Amino acid sequence: MVQLLLVAHAPLASALAQVARHTYPGCSAQLQTLDIPPEWDLQAAEAAIRALLPTDQPVLLLVDTPGATPCNAAQAALAGRTDAALVHGVNVPMLWRSLCYGSLGLAELAQRAVEGGLRGVGQAPGGA
Numbered sequence: 001m002v003q004l005l006l007v008a009h010a011p012l013a014s015a016l017a018q019v020a021r022h023t024y025p026g027c028s029a030q031l032q033t034l035d036i037p038p039e040w041d042l043q044a045a046e047a048a049i050r051a052l053l054p055t056d057q058p059v060l061l062l063v064d065t066p067g068a069t070p071c072n073a074a075q076a077a078l079a080g081r082t083d084a085a086l087v088h089g090v091n092v093p094m095l096w097r098s099l100c101y102g103s104l105g106l107a108e109l110a111q112r113a114v115e116g117g118l119r120g121v122g123q124a125p126g127g128a
Contacts, residue, residue, distance in 0.1 A: 008064035010035035045073035058083040058106040062090040085110040093120025
């Protein structure tokens with residue numbers, strides 16, 4: 001099974017994990033989170049991510065914003081790993097889809113995560 005690691009600016013990772021556990025109460029074994037506080041630099045964030053990365057199974061990292069510290073640190077922490085994927089722009093539908101399809105292989109799960117995230121963005125009828 002692919003492990004999920006949710007990395008975001010504090011307190012987004014923890015908040016998204018609470019939403020995930022509301023819908024998937026048994027997901028705690030599959031999902032880890034890391035909130036990056038504003039005082040952490042890139043090296044501190046990378047070290048914290050590395051400490052959470054599993055060494056014996058594939059991992060999908062879901063991060064909030066490309067180009068920001070959580071994403072940059074995650075990319076650095078994954079350098080050289082062939083059993084890991086990173087998807088940015090995390091939202092609730094992306095996270096739910098990742099949990100729902102957690103038994104898939106890493107590449108297919110990453111694709112499903114992206115599709116879930118994209119489908120979760122839109123404008124409701126009647127909006128300006």
